[in-house]
Structures are given as structure tokens and as C-alpha cells.
Amino acid sequence: MPAIVELNNVVKEYPLGKLVVTALHDVSIAITKGEFTAIAGPSGSGKTTILNMIGCMDVPTTGTVKIDGTLTNNLDDHALTTLRLNRIGFIFQSFNLVNVLDVRQNVEFPLLLQGKLSSKDRKLRVEEMVEKVGLTKQMTQRPNELSGGQRQRVAIARALVTNPAIVLADEPTANLDSTTGHAIIELMRDLNANDHTTFIFSTHDPKVMERATRLIMVADGKVV
Amino acid sequence: MSSFFLAIRLALRNVAAHAIKNLVVGVILCFGTIVVVSGSALLNSLDVAMRRSITTSVTGDLQVYDKTARDQLSMLGDMNFGGSDNGEIPDYKVVKDALAGTPEVAEVLPMGIGNATVFGANDIDRTLEDLRAAVRSGDTARQTTLVERLQRICTDIRPELDRVEAITNDKEKLTEDRANLDRVIAPAFAAEFTTDPMGTIDWMDGHIASLATDGRLAYFRLLGTDLPAFARTFPRFEITKGGPVPEGERGIVLNESMVEQWLKHPIAREFDWFQKEFTQNGGAIGTSGTVFDRVARMSRQYRRILYQLDSEEAAVLTPLLQAEVGSQETDLVALLKSFLTVTDENFAQRKAFFYAQIAPKIRLYDINVGDTLPLRAFTKSGYLKSLNLKVYGVYRYKGVTNDDSAAGAYCLVDMPSFRDLYGKMTDDQRAELADIKSSVGAKEVDPSASIEDQLFGGGGAVETTVSEITTLENLDSMTFGRVEDRVQHTFTQDQIENGLATNVAVILKDPAQGKAGLTAVQAALDKAGLNLQVIDWRAASGLVGQAATVVQLVLFVAVGVLFLVAMVIINNALVMATLERTSEIGTMRAVGAQRGFVTLMFVLETMFVGVGSGVVGVGIAAALISWLHGVGIPAGNDFLSILFGGKAMYPVMEAFDVALGLGLVTLVSTIATIYPAVLASSVPPVVALQGKE
Numbered sequence: 081m082p083a084i085v086e087l088n089n090v091v092k093e094y095p096l097g098k099l100v101v102t103a104l105h106d107v108s109i110a111i112t113k114g115e116f117t118a119i120a121g122p123s124g125s126g127k128t129t130i131l132n133m134i135g136c137m138d139v140p141t142t143g144t145v146k147i148d149g150t151l152t153n154n155l156d157d158h159a160l161t162t163l164r165l166n167r168i169g170f171i172f173q174s175f176n177l178v179n180v181l182d183v184r185q186n187v188e189f190p191l192l193l194q195g196k197l198s199s200k201d202r203k204l205r206v207e208e209m210v211e212k213v214g215l216t217k218q219m220t221q222r223p224n225e226l227s228g229g230q231r232q233r234v235a236i237a238r239a240l241v242t243n244p245a246i247v248l249a250d251e252p253t254a255n256l257d258s259t260t261g262h263a264i265i266e267l268m269r270d271l272n273a274n275d276h277t278t279f280i281f282s283t284h285d286p287k288v289m290e291r292a293t294r295l296i297m298v299a300d301g302k303v304v
Numbered sequence: 305m306s307s308f309f310l311a312i313r314l315a316l317r318n319v320a321a322h323a324i325k326n327l328v329v330g331v332i333l334c335f336g337t338i339v340v341v342s343g344s345a346l347l348n349s350l351d352v353a354m355r356r357s358i359t360t361s362v363t364g365d366l367q368v369y370d371k372t373a374r375d376q377l378s379m380l381g382d383m384n385f386g387g388s389d390n391g392e393i394p395d396y397k398v399v400k401d402a403l404a405g406t407p408e409v410a411e412v413l414p415m416g417i418g419n420a421t422v423f424g425a426n427d428i429d430r431t432l433e434d435l436r437a438a439v440r441s442g443d444t445a446r447q448t449t450l451v452e453r454l455q456r457i458c459t460d461i462r463p464e465l466d467r468v469e470a471i472t473n474d475k476e477k478l479t480e481d482r483a484n485l486d487r488v489i490a491p492a493f494a495a496e497f498t499t500d501p502m503g504t505i506d507w508m509d510g511h512i513a514s515l516a517t518d519g520r521l522a523y524f525r526l527l528g529t530d531l532p533a534f535a536r537t538f539p540r541f542e543i544t545k546g547g548p549v550p551e552g553e554r555g556i557v558l559n560e561s562m563v564e565q566w567l568k569h570p571i572a573r574e575f576d577w578f579q580k581e582f583t584q585n586g587g588a589i590g591t592s593g594t595v596f597d598r599v600a601r602m603s604r605q606y607r608r609i610l611y612q613l614d615s616e617e618a619a620v621l622t623p624l625l626q627a628e629v630g631s632q633e634t635d636l637v638a639l640l641k642s643f644l645t646v647t648d649e650n651f652a653q654r655k656a657f658f659y660a661q662i663a664p665k666i667r668l669y670d671i672n673v674g675d676t677l678p679l680r681a682f683t684k685s686g687y688l689k690s691l692n693l694k695v696y697g698v699y700r701y702k703g704v705t706n707d708d709s710a711a712g713a714y715c716l717v718d719m720p721s722f723r724d725l726y727g728k729m730t731d732d733q734r735a736e737l738a739d740i741k742s743s744v745g746a747k748e749v750d751p752s753a754s755i756e757d758q759l760f761g762g763g764g765a766v767e768t769t770v771s772e773i774t775t776l777e778n779l780d781s782m783t784f785g786r787v788e789d790r791v792q793h794t795f796t797q798d799q800i801e802n803g804l805a806t807n808v809a810v811i812l813k814d815p816a817q818g819k820a821g822l823t824a825v826q827a828a829l830d831k832a833g834l835n836l837q838v839i840d841w842r843a844a845s846g847l848v849g850q851a852a853t854v855v856q857l858v859l860f861v862a863v864g865v866l867f868l869v870a871m872v873i874i875n876n877a878l879v880m881a882t883l884e885r886t887s888e889i890g891t892m893r894a895v896g897a898q899r900g901f902v903t904l905m906f907v908l909e910t911m912f913v914g915v916g917s918g919v920v921g922v923g924i925a926a927a928l929i930s931w932l933h934g935v936g937i938p939a940g941n942d943f944l945s946i947l948f949g950g951k952a953m954y955p956v957m958e959a960f961d962v963a964l965g966l967g968l969v970t971l972v973s974t975i976a977t978i979y980p981a982v983l984a985s986s987v988p989p990v991v992a993l994q995g996k997e
């Protein structure tokens with residue numbers, strides 16, 4: 081089976097004044113479709129930077145990133161954005177919902193950007209996703225009316241609504257209590273099991289790592 | 305497409321979510337829109353009113369004048385106050401013929417702008433003049449009252465000489481003056497007069513007249529024109545006293561504002577001025593300030609009444625004044641002084657009394673319809689020329705109140721008289737002059753020599769048949785009706801048209817097509833090889849037109865500043881909003897929104913605020929303008945009534961004003977959004993992953 085994500089000798093450097101911070105040293109990772117991968121490591125080890133590379137938010141200083149067969153190195157901002165919109169779903173540590181939109185509209189957001197579905201199909205798809213994360217009753221509520229766990233469920237629905245090849249989650253449970261966090265990981269695990277969506281998430285929580293089918297440990301910008 | 309609607313939805317949501325910020329921005333933009341829309345409506349209404357008023361009063365739609373003129377032609381007031389050089393058009397007929405085939409032109413009218421002065425006679429001069437007439441007609445009763453009036457004037461002047469004593473070195477002259485006055489005051493003078501009336505009058509002319517306060521110098525702005533054609537062409541021209549100058553005859557028609565301002569009796573003018581001050585500016589005499597000072601000065605001007613009263617009139621007035629001021633005083637001087645001591649309480653009563661009892665007994669106006677005016681002007685060739693013209697009437701521009709401004713206050717004279725005062729001679733006149741010169745052996749006048757040289761030099765005055773070149777002696781003794789008239793009294797239409805003009809008014813068939821008309825007229829003049837320029841009424845109106853431009857400029861600057869401030873505020877508010885929303889923008893970018901989407905979202909947000917407040921602003925401006933349309937904007941003075949073409953302006957709002965307001969407000973808010981929107985669109989998607997909530 082071909083790798084859906086392929087990082088080869090990725091180095092990422094950040095200029096910091098006169099200094100250069102090297103966030104990733106020669107990282108090579110290959111992830112196969114359908115995996116439920118945890119990237120684990122202490123704070124500052126480079127987990128978010130790896131997710132940035134995979135999520136096409138940024139390009140490596142040297143080395144290559146291949147997402148679903150596409151090399152990202154030479155893509156411009158517009159192409160990277162299109163790639164993110166169509167192939168990748170994002171779940172963030174701080175949920176990052178659009179505050180002025182309600183649950184339905186937040187979930188609908190990527191579909192509207194895509195502009196592929198008719199409004200009827202869009203409605204059905206949104207309702208299906210909201211039901212999957214169990215928020216049908218909260219459909220018309222705004223993010224500030226929801227609990228942390230509920231918000232993260234909205235984020236999961238938003239990440240999955242476009243049927244992406246990969247879903248990335250950067251410490252999705254870090255802002256949640258352990259029970260809620262656990263429930264969120266279980267939800268993601270279910271979606272992975274049922275729809276075979278590839279999940280890659282970062283965490284420094286050993287309990288969360290346990291749930292992964294594959295574990296990549298990083299420390300000081302290197303895979304260990 | 306769906307992403308466009310998403311951007312709209314987000315923009316609308318953001319407008320609501322950031323209500324306070326958008327309210328501040330909205331109020332500023334709304335205010336800006338009100339200023340733009342109502343300002344534009346007012347200016348356009350003013351423009352329409354001005355065009356209607358000015359083109360139908362004096363300028364016509366276009367004015368033609370000398371291309372080589374040093375100054376710009378300005379018919380309604382200029383910076384040089386009559387000293388401007390507008391060049392000249394040697395022969396009006398040539399211009400008329402050149403424009404005859406231009407289809408845009410409805411009418412052309414010759415004009416000549418010039419100045420003249422008239423020395424008003426002093427009270428002794430006038431009385432002596434009347435006395436002469438009374439002697440000639442043998443009216444002895446009238447002679448007696450006039451002599452008595454002279455005696456009263458001299459009695460009043462006598463103490464003045466004591467005051468003069470302190471400041472003069474010429475004691476000899478003073479002694480002589482005292483003796484002369486005493487001779488007139490003496491009871492025996494009446495008998496003395498009857499023995500040699502004319503001789504006594506001449507003696508008084510030489511020895512007494514100069515002791516009275518000088519008569520006033522009146523300044524006339526003259527507009528020479530084809531008078532009957534002028535009256536036909538300018539519908540606002542309206543004779544209010546007397547009548548028009550008969551066709552083909554010489555004469556002058558005075559301007560009502562000019563008459564009120566310069567020729568009215570000073571005390572009447574003071575009463576009028578106070579009245580205006582009270583009713584218009586809500587002033588009161590009070591106990592200090594300009595009005596108080598002027599009121600205080602009025603009682604010292606009792607002579608202006610006293611010197612014009614006969615003994616009979618004085619006798620009639622004395623008991624009336626006693627009743628009016630509530631005093632048993634019998635001395636008329638004391639009575640007049642106390643009558644002219646005006647307070648807030650007695651003002652209305654005193655003014656009414658003045659107009660009812662005193663005005664009919666004095667000369668309310670220095671010059672009246674029927675008088676012959678000795679106009680004097682320095683001609684272009686340097687002569688001082690005088691010309692007697694009969695005053696046929698007084699005119700005004702319809703709808704213009706007479707007040708204190710003299711914009712457009714021309715006194716209208718016939719074309720030949722204008723030319724005489726202007727000083728250019730026709731060939732006929734030149735030939736005739738040469739004839740006379742050779743017959744009387746007069747000295748050729750060198751136009752380049754100074755006036756003094758011409759007046760004093762070479763001995764003997766130079767005379768022309770056109771009018772009199774005044775020597776210094778007769779300049780001094782000049783009074784009404786005494787300048788010998790040698791002018792040709794009647795003339796033909798050809799004589800009006802053949803000859804010099806300073807400018808030509810052009811009336812267009814379609815005044816709305818001013819630009820096309822101007823081009824056509826200029827082309828016709830160029831084709832005829834005439835070195836003349838054409839300007840529109842706005843340029844021709846001079847200061848008035850410039851005033852409108854200044855108002856426009858002020859509004860323009862005000863709007864500019866207002867919108868600049870608005871732009872800075874919008875820009876700051878949006879930059880702050882961008883910083884606040886970095887995480888949200890980053891999330892949108894991460895999730896797949898392009899840069900353009902973010903930009904669009906921001907631009908739409910301010911556009912909604914802009915258009916929203918613009919619409920509200922237009923609504924408020926519309927209400928304001930329609931209210932003003934109902935009540936009218938009063939023209940506080942003559943200048944404004946010329947601009948407004950009436951006592952008030954009734955502004956209207958047009959689609960253009962609305963479009964301008966909405967267009968500007970949208971433009972301004974869009975420009976103000978460019979920087980913050982670019983800033984927002986450059987938020988990198990990675991911030992979403994760094995975001996803290």
C-alpha cells in the first residue's frame with residue numbers, strides 16, 4: 081500500500097532575529113492510508129511543526145513533503161490552500177471555531193469554500209456530520225454557548241465534512257478534562273474505524289497515545 | 305460563488321459583532337455623507353439660482369472683451385474697485401456683425417464700464433442756488449425765507465470759528481471770516497440783500513459758501529449700454545422711480561442700492577441702519593459698543609437737518625419737536641439735539657417722527673429723479689471731463705432688496721455718454737475738434753503729459769465740443785446744472801452701435817448650453833479676425849462668481865478633511881480588528897480560505913457600514929434639504945440676494961447629489977480598508993495552530 085503522507089529528510093528552520101532555530105532535523109516519516117497515528121513527544125519537540133508540514137501550512141527548508149501523491153515544495157500559497165481545502169481536515173487544540181457562525185454554519189464553512197455541492201446536498205451532508213458528532217440539538221447554537229467538548233466535536237465535524245484524505249489534530253485533548261478528552265479520542269477512533277479516514281494527531285498525554293494504531297515519538301526535532 | 309455569499313454573510317455578521325466600532329465609523333461616514341449630499345445640493349441649487357439671477361440681471365450668458373486686457377473682466381465687484389483695465393473694443397458694430405451668423409446667439413448688447421464722481425453741493429451752495437432762482441423769478445417771499453435760512457446757518461457756524469482759533473495760524477483769515485459771518489447774521493443784512501440781490505449772492509458765493517461743511521462726493525459705477533435694448537434683454541431690470549431714458553436721448557438711470565447707500569440723507573441712513581441692526585442682527589443700542597457710539601454721534605449731526613430748513617418749516621417743526629421730546633425749549637438747535645438723542649425705548653417713535661415730519665422738509669436724497677447730474681470722470685487720455693446727464697429714473701434688479709452691498713450697482717447711461725466720459729473720440733468728433741482748435745487757436749493736448757500739465761500748463765483751458773475740460777477754477781465752483789452743455793443731445797441707433805465698447809454681453813438661445821455657445825462665439829470672433837476673448841457669466845461676474853468658487857472650495861476642503869479623518873479612523877479600527885481576529889483569520893486560512901476571501905470579507909464589512917451610513921446620511925440630508933426648501937434660506941443682504949436671485953433660496957436635491965454622496969462614502973470606506981484587508985490576508989494559516997483562545 082502506498083504512503084498517503086511521505087516526509088523525506090525534512091529540515092525546518094525558523095529565523096529568530098540573527099539566530100536560526102532548527103525545529104526539525106532531518107525528519108522522514110511515511111504514513112499509510114487508514115492509520116490512526118499519534119505523534120508524541122514533550123513540549124517544544126517539534127510535533128506542531130511536523131503537523132504544519134503535513135497540513136501544507138508551511139513548506140520545509142530542505143527535504144520533501146508528499147501528500148496523497150502531491151509534492152508540496154514548489155506549490156504557491158493558492159495551491160497549498162486548495163490542497164488543504166480539498167484533502168486535509170484540521171482539528172485544533174483551541175477548537176478555533178468561527179464565533180459569529182452557529183454550529184451548522186461552522187460545519188458548512190469548508191463546503192461553502194469548495195462550492196462543489198448544491199445547497200440541498202450541503203444541508204444533508206452537514207446534518208449527517210453534526211449527527212455523527214452528536215450535536216443535532218445544538219445545530220443553531222453559537223460556539224460561545226457550547227462546552228469545550230462540544231466545540232471540539234463541532235471542529236471534528238468541520239474537519240470531516242469534506243471527506244478529506246487526512247485529518248490532522250494538534251493536541252486535540254489538551255484543553256479538555258480527561259473524561260471529555262477521552263470521549264473525543266474515542267469519537268475520532270470510531271470515525272477512523274468506520275470511514276477509514278487517516279488520522280494524525282499530536283499529544284503528550286500517554287493515555288491518548290495508547291489509543292493510536294501507530295506511534296511516532298519525537299524529541300528535539302528528531303524522530304526517535 | 306457560494307464562497308462569495310459566505311464572505312457576505314461573514315461580513316454582515318462581523319458588522320453586528322463589532323457594533324461599537326462600526327457605530328463610530330458609521331456616525332463619521334454618515335456625517336460625511338450629510339455634508340457631501342446637502343453641500344452638493346446647496347451648491348448646485350445656488351449655481352442654478354445664480355445663473356438665473358446673474359445672467360438675467362447684467363452679465364448675460366457670455367461676455368466678450370479685449371484679449372489683451374490687463375485685468376479679467378469682472379462685472380459684479382472686482383478687487384481693483386473700478387481701477388481695472390478691461391481693454392477696449394474699438395467698434396462694437398464689428399463684433400455684432402461677426403456674431404450675426406452664429407445660430408447659438410440670441411442677442412448681443414454693447415456695454416461700457418466706467419466710473420464717474422459727482423460732488424454734492426454743500427448746504428450754503430444749495431441755498432444760494434435756490435436764492436438765485438428766486439431772484440430771477442422775482443419771488444420775494446421765497447427770497448426772504450432763504451436769506452433767513454442763510455442767516456440761521458451762519459449763526460450756527462459762528463461759534464465754530466472760536467474752536468478753529470485754537471488750531472489755526474492764519475489769524476487774519478479768521479478775523480475776516482468772523483466779520484463776513486457777522487455781516488450776514490446782522491439784522492440789517494436782509495435790507496442790504498434787497499438793494500443788490502445778485503451782487504450779494506456772488507459775494508456770499510465767494511466769502512461764505514466755503515465755510516459750510518463740504519458736500520459729499522458720490523462715486524458712480526457707470527454701465528453704458530443700449531438702454532432700450534438692455535431693458536428688453538434683462539428681465540430683472542425694473543424701474544422703481546421715474547422712468548426709462550427716452551429712446552435716442554442721453555440720460556442716466558440710477559441704481560436703487562447705490563442711491564440708498566450713497567445718496568440718502570445721512571440721518572435717514574442712520575435710522576435705516578439702526579433699524580436693520582435691530583431687526584436683522586437683534587441688536588440694541590445698549591450702553592456701549594458700535595451701535596451705541598453711532599447713536600451718540602447722531603445728535604451732533606443736527607446741522608444736517610437745521611441747514612435745510614426754511615424759517616416757516618422751522619416754525620412748524622418747533623412745537624412738534626417740543627411735543628415729541630417733551631420739552632418747553634424754544635431753541636431749534638437744542639430741540640434737534642435732544643430729538644436725535646435716541647434710546648432703545650424711543651427709537652421706533654423717533655424714526656417714525658423723522659420720516660413723517662422731518663423728511664418731507666429736507667432733501668432726503670442728494671440726487672433726485674429729474675435732476676441734472678454733473679458727472680466727472682478721468683478719461684483714458686487723461687482729461688478730466690464733465691458731462692451733464694439728466695436722471696430719468698431709479699432701477700433695481702427684481703427680487704433684490706436694497707441693502708448695504710453694491711454688487712452690480714451700476715448706474716446705466718446711454719452709449720454715447722459713456723463714450724464721452726470714457727474719452728475716446730469718434731472720427732467726426734476728432735475732425736470737429738481740430739476745426740475748433742484751429743479757429744480758437746487752442747493748444748494741442750499731449751495725452752502723454754500729466755493731467756496737471758494739461759490743466760495748468762500753457763495757460764488757457766483746452767476746450768472740446770464733446771464736453772468741457774474743466775479747469776481748476778470752474779472745478780471749484782461747479783454745482784448742479786452749471787456746467788455748460790455743448791453735447792449732442794440725441795442720437796441714432798447707428799451711433800449707439802458704431803463705436804467703442806469695453807465689453808459685449810451675449811445672450812444665448814439655450815443658456816443651458818453655455819459651453820457650446822462659448823465655443824461657437826469664440827470661433828466666430830476668431831474667424832472675423834477679432835482679438836477678443838469670451839468668458840461665461842460665472843467668470844464675468846468676478847468677485848461674486850469667485851465667492852461661489854470659494855464656498856465650493858471651502859466645502860471641498862471640509863469634506864476632504866472629514867473623509868481623511870474618517871479614513872484614518874476606519875483604517876485604525878480595522879487594523880485593530882485584524883489583530884484581534886488573527887486566530888480566526890488563520891483558522892479560515894488553514895481550513896482552506898484563500899487570501900482573496902479574507903480580503904473580500906474585510907472590504908465587504910466596511911462597505912456595508914459605508915453604504916449603510918451613506919443611506920442614512922442621504923436620508924437625513926434629504927430631510928434637511930426638503931426642510932430648507934420649505935422655509936427657504938433667507939438672503940441676509942444684497943450680495944446674497946443677487947446670488948440667490950431673490951430674497952431667499954429654495955434648495956432642491958437631485959440624483960447627482962445622492963450619487964455623489966454614496967459614491968464618495970463607498971470610495972472612502974473602500975480605500976480605508978485596503979491596508980487592513982491586505983494585512984488580514986497576509987495572516988499565515990499556521991497561527992491557527994498557535995492560537996490561544
Ligand SMILES: Nc1ncnc2c1ncn2[C@@H]1O[C@H](COP(=O)(O)OP(=O)(O)O)[C@@H](O)[C@H]1O
Nearest residue numbers: 094096101103122123124125126127128129130
Ligand atoms: N514560527 C516559529 N519561529 C521560531 N521558532 C519556532 C516557530 N515555531 C516553532 N518554533 C520552535 O520550533 C521548536 C518546535 O516547536 P513546535 O513544533 O511548536 O513543538 P511542539 O508542538 O512539540 O511543542 C520549538 O523550539 C519552537 O520554539
Ligand SMILES: [Mg+2]
Nearest residue numbers: 127128129250
Ligand atoms: Mg505544539
